[in-house]
Structure formats: structure tokens, C-alpha cells
Ligand SMILES: [Zn+2]
């Protein structure tokens with residue numbers, strides 16, 4: 607299994623019912639095209655490893671075949687007017703990556719979840735040109751401080 611397929615399976619284990627778009631947001635980023643994920647999901651479906659079925663919100667969700675189908679889309683993605691991006695501070699690891707952080711610890715931006723939910727649709731947003739999508743305050747004394755404009759997400763309203 608390739609790396610992307612593996613990532614898809616891992617995310618579906620944690621969040622059954624993610625759509626191709628939501629998987630793309632988590633694996634490649636919010637503004638990336640979803641075609642690659644869509645292809646992988648179809649391949650996994652052909653192999654009988656996942657099943658693609660409509661969720662209650664009408665969006666096609668992907669489910670691991672051994673899972674019982676949940677009656678509802680996962681809470682995290684149940685709002686159609688929101689999308690999830692990989693946390694730019696911890697790069698989706700959920701760990702505090704600041705160089706000064708000797709002891710390790712949880713990412714303060716995403717509260718260690720590794721991703722951030724943005725209200726609205728992806729089309730309404732673009733990469734923050736001030737912090738260049740890093741989510742870090744480019745002018746601050748502490749460059750790891752969440753950037754005020756994008757609130758540390760690295761994306762802003764168009
Ligand atoms: Zn984070």
C-alpha cells in the first residue's frame with residue numbers, strides 16, 4: 607500500500623466517514639486539489655478495503671469496511687460550512703515543535719489535535735500572504751506566537 611493510501615486508512619480509522627475533500631485537507635492541505643485522494647479512495651474501494659456511502663449530510667463518506675456505518679457523520683465534520691486544515695504550527699503532529707520547547711508537549715494552537723477547523727467553505731479562504739501560511743506571527747518577538755490576522759491558521763478570508 608502506498609503512503610497516501612496508508613494515510614487515508616489511518617485517518618478513516620480515527621474519523622470514519624471523512625469525505626474525499628476532508629481527507630485531502632488533512633493529508634495535503636485545505637487548498638490542494640482532491641483528485642489524488644479521490645483516485646486512491648476508488649482504488650481502496652475496488653480492493654474492498656473501504657466503502658463509499660452517502661452520509662446524512664449528503665456528502666459521500668469513506669468508511670473502513672470492518673467498521674459499522676455510523677448513523678451520523680463524525681462530529682468534527684458534521685457542519686457542511688466548515689473545513690479542516692492541518693495545523694501549520696505543529697504540521698499536523700499535534701506536538702509543540704518550538705525549538706525552545708525542550709520537554710515537548712502539546713501544540714497550543716490546535717490543542718494537540720493536529721488540525722484546525724475553519725468556519726466557512728474552502729472557497730472563501732486563501733493562504734495568508736503575511737505569514738505565508740505558517741500561522742506564526744511574522745513581526746512578533748516570539749515568531750511562534752499565533753499570527754493575529756489568521757489566528758494561527760495560516761489562511762484568511764478572501
Ligand atoms: Zn498544532
Ligand SMILES: [Zn+2]
Pocket residue numbers: 734736737738739740741742753754755756757758759760761
Ligand atoms: Zn497569518
